[in-house]
Amino acid sequence: MCLLDEKEWVNDDVIDAYICCIKDQIHVQNDNKVYFESPFVISLLKRDGNLGIHQNSAFITEIVKKYMEHDMIELPINTSNTHWYLAILNSKKREIQVLESLCWKFDRDDLSITLRGIQFHFDLIKSQNLINEDWKDVDLTEWKITEQIQKPVKKDSSSCSLFMVKFLEYFTGSALSYAITQVYVFLFNRKYINFT
Template sequence: MNAYIYCLNDDKRLNIRAGGRAFLADTFAGPFLSYKGSNSEWIVTRAKQYHKHDMLFFPINIPHTHWYLCVINARLRTIQILDSLGPSNNDRLELKQTIRGLEHYLDMAAHDMGPQETKWKDYRVTTWPWSEEVKSAIQKDTGSCGLFTLKFMECWTGFALRPKFAQQDIDHFRLKLAVILVNSHLNKIKESPGSRSKEDDAKPDNLGEDQHVDIDSDGITPTL
């Protein structure tokens, strides 16, 4: 998921939307916010960046189960939830933990900032109302929640999905995603899927199941 999020962040057209300036967080942000530990200084530095945006997009994970999107909309002072399965019957504990941590670090960052440095008139996000933006389930399978979350991040304007999409669009997106990542200029080992160089043909094929490819903000690097 993070590979595509970094590609979205690289597209500057997605930074400014109808709802204002957007910050697209990776999947590590929520757990970091929920944990008040040794990385607090780094998180406060990141929170200062949050203050300069109108909307914060956080992928939220229900461990081993499901992904959905939370948008902290500072202009509307609303927590917007985009869940491909529609409104949830559980209490979204993982989201509550993220919001509590976010408020904590926004407050810490604000103490080091002047009033002119923040776009936020109110950062008591734990008091903001929640809004379920997807009124009924649009996911029709059991394995596309992460892909839906990525498209929510790409298409949510702050007020609506533009364009709207359905399960068949996500199925198509699944097929395109690998090509998008391989063709991205962030990819430092740029080759088309399935292609091999002459050097590759001269080497034993030792890419096993234990090797995979990770992409980060500096590009793609193989990880054993």
């Protein structure tokens, strides 16, 4: 129903379901180079970023360890349950790439907290000498944060989640392989409603 009502926000369950669909699509088969994270795990990483690692966080450490088998980790970030954007850990560039449909220049607290949670797990993995050779640098505080979208592409008040899933799908690590516009997102929304 949230896709039918412009006043409703797309929640984690809808985003998670679409991420599962993306993983199954042929055109995003990526030879294991991209890891698509779940909004549920992002919420646990935020928890760890706020409170530190708990005894029941071992399964999150195992998930973060899997990150090191990939070149890019795509993190769907939900700001205060009102706005979605995409953050990508790009290990080849040692860069945190942000794709945000409004190009807001605001303090990204949700991203900072999530990265701190990931860093806690990386530090634990590093203390156990389990760092993957391809990920020699796991100090995210040293990575540059870059805004990948230079001007707002979102023109309405409700489609940030749809932009974010399309960024998940079409960002190559350097650029979008397909132009994501408001018209494209509107058509995608209609198609997605019919699909579900």
